Amino acid sequence: MSFMQTPRDPRLGAQPRGEEIAAFDSYLEAQRVVDFLSDSDFPVQKVTIVGTDLKMVERIIGRRTYMHAALQGAASGAWFGLFLGLMFMLLVQGAQLLNSLLPALLIGAGFGMLWGVVGHALTGGRRDFSSTSQVLASRFAVLCLDESAEQARSLLATMPAPADDPRIPPTP
Known part of the structure; x- marks a missing residue:
């Protein structure tokens, strides 16, 4: 090869x-x-x-709160749910757009929100800010x-x- x-x-x-x-x-x-x-x-x-x-320069973007973690998790989960819904539509004959995409999107957003909040809670208040890093x-x-x-x-x-x-x- x-x-x-x-x-x-x-x-x-x-x-x-x-x-x-x-x-x-x-x-x-x-x-x-x-x-x-x-x-x-x-x-x-x-x-x-x-x-x-x-x-190495780290620029602080803002504070990371439970609300921010929940919204970011929901958005990430929604994308994953959308992907799974599209896969389901492509692989299952007769699957309709609203009957497969919408539930997958909502379930993905819900699980993403849950994992975002749990992950933020597990940090125990350490590093509760968002930032970007670069090497200059x-x-x-x-x-x-x-x-x-x-x-x-x-x-x-x-x-x-x-x-x-x-x-x-x-x-x-």
Whole structure:
């Protein structure tokens, strides 16, 4: 069955190699450089963007209450019930829309609400807030394999200044 597998990049899992050809404070700037190299027919498979000085940032969205847990559980359960109702309609001949979808949706919402409230109660008040997390880098280095680094630097010297895109600060 090896013909079904996609080839793996041998660089995955290994430390990035190469010379630093540019460094930026934003990922968009680093991406712009790689895009320019690609447009210039440079073999970009020799290039790597490395984010350094990583920070994990957790932004608090709001407080998690029993009502929030119940509503979120009900919504999740309703989707599951809708899925089961659709499966039932597809597999059982003569099943009607309202007779199979509506009960499945309501039962799913009910069980979802129950599990949401029970799950929230089991936390005992610990972590009773909702949040999102992301990992951010302070610096982005563009590396190129040693044998092509000079060619990449030469191409970057001809790179035009960015257009008036407020997301991308001008390169120094």
